[in-house]
Amino acid sequence: MPRMPHVDSYYAASAHPAPERPRLQGQERADVCIVGAGFAGLSAALSLTERGYSVIVLEKARVGWGASGRNGGQLSGAYATDMSNIRNWVGREDARRLFEFGEEAKRIIARRVEKHGIDCDLVWSYLHAANKPRHFEELRKMQAEWAEEYGYNGMTLVGRDTLGQHIDSPAYAGGLYDPNSGHLHPLNYCLGLAAAAEAAGVRIYEDSAVTSLDTGTSPVARTEEGEVRADYVVLCGNAYLGNLVPSIESKVMPVGTYIGATPPLGRERALGLLPTNAAVCDSNFVLDYFRLSADWRMLFGGRVSYSTLMPPNLPRVMRARMLRVFPQLADQTFEYTWGGYVAITMERTPHIGRLGGNVYFAQGFSGHGVALTGVVGDILADAVAGQAERFDIMAKLPHTTFPGGRLFRTPTLVLAMIWYRMRDYMP
Known part of the structure; x- marks a missing residue:
């Protein structure tokens, strides 16, 4: 068989x-x-x-x-819900412990990559992108909460005027840069x-x-x-x-998510799009997430499907999402598109x-x-x-x-x- x-x-x-x-x-x-x-x-x-x-x-x-x-290979701390929700569910002290679990998770990966010589293109650079001004304010509150409640410092709030230091895109109102999260080849x-x-x-x-x-x-x-x-x-x-x-x-509910990979763009062009080689995740509920590969492709993910049905004409749909973020990639198509299921909880x-x-x-x-x-x-x-x-x-x-x-x-x-x-x- x-x-x-x-x-x-x-x-x-x-x-x-x-x-x-x-x-x-x-x-x-x-x-x-x-x-x-x-x-x-x-x-x-x-x-x-x-x-x-x-x-x-x-x-x-x-x-x-x-x-x-x-998956998208994005490596970030905390959880998919706000820490304020977790604090309401389990109390302040256990919320702090749970936040620390997320930080220990990142240290475990770094330790195993080094100890076992795992070649997986590990990079530490991450950007939470704000699609709208209200998202930017939410990121500002998150930065303050994580610093005050959980001792997580080092994130930098990035306004629209300096956003180009991390991403060359007209799609965002700002962001929150985190040098202690990142991405890898999953x-x-x-x-x-x-x-x-x-x-x-x-x-x-x-x-x-x-x-x-x-x-x-x-x-x-x-x-x-x-x-x-x-x-x-x-x-x-x-x-x-x-x-x-x-x-x-x-x-749990199996939820479909999808990724497209362009051909190699070349180092200079790729870093022109994402100068700090950050993994990026936007702030929408139905979100886009993207990053560069080690050979300088754009790996662009999103197009969540809650119906478990593969979207029709996936390459076209994913390319349209990518071009809303990076219109300068209009000359590019995807060499690979694929999908799979993640399990979400309520x-x-x-x-x-x-x-x-x-x-x-x-x-x-x-x-x-x-x-x-x-x-x-x-x-x-x-x-x-x-x-x-x-x-x-x-x-x-x-x-x-x-x-x-x-x-x-x-x-x-x-x-x-x-x-x-x-x-x-x-x-």
Whole structure:
């Protein structure tokens, strides 16, 4: 049976060579079985192995096949919702701890890239772009709040008159520059994590989708050709976990997001567009995000789909979005366009928890998974090892079930998003 390849993307075309891992066949035993070989699963596997556990990872396709190998590569702190919301939900002290988790997430990536020699084009430079004056005021408040409440300094508010220092575009009213966030090649980072995990003793099986899971006192994960018996199971399938565990499936919604990559523009032209080589994310609810690749392409993302349907004529639609930001790229088309699903929660915060005493899960990173998956992997490893303090803090975050059940959840969300799309057009 043929293997499921990575999606046809710039990332796959520029990925470092990686071995083809075997399918799971027969019965295996491990201390911990992890479902999903993306950022979260591999981070948890590496952390657990460093603590002395034997670990098996089961992946339905290839390492980094899902969101971890397709995303925008943007590496930022905090969460997809405002910290003021988090403070209202969990209180001031736990909000501070949760903010620090986001900062630790960035340090984990920097540390692993250096320790394991992961070649993933890591760059520290980030710009929050304000589409409108009201967005600029919101960024001003965010800068003050993060400095006063969380001790996060170093961000610079950039008005329209000096915005050209970071981006050459007529589309924005200003921005907030953060030199302590950045971007990377996500698939190469994921492949590097897998190599580091295997070097530490983790066994990774590809093309080994879990078809059923026993979550009792002795968990068993079964595939078409084998099974893994373990003391603990950690579920990190996120948007691609499907209905394997119905009790947590209703807390997340798979949302399509899409990226286009131009041909190489050349260093001078590329840095003329983004002089500080920053990853940029705008302030709309239905947002655009973009950055330069290491070979000086424009990687432009956006065009969120809440219906799970691929937009028709995706290259044309994505190019039109890019030209609204960079009209000077009118001579460019996309060499690659691709998409995939991220899992969002209603509250736009990660959903972690346990099922019984020995099955853990992490899902719903809501667009902030490049960074947060690393610290969540560590937190899950802590919990398995009996150190649940950080796990319990993150598990305090509330998570609302998406309305409508499996049949009506998507159309209900599509209707709800109409209001937010309309608000993006308001002054």
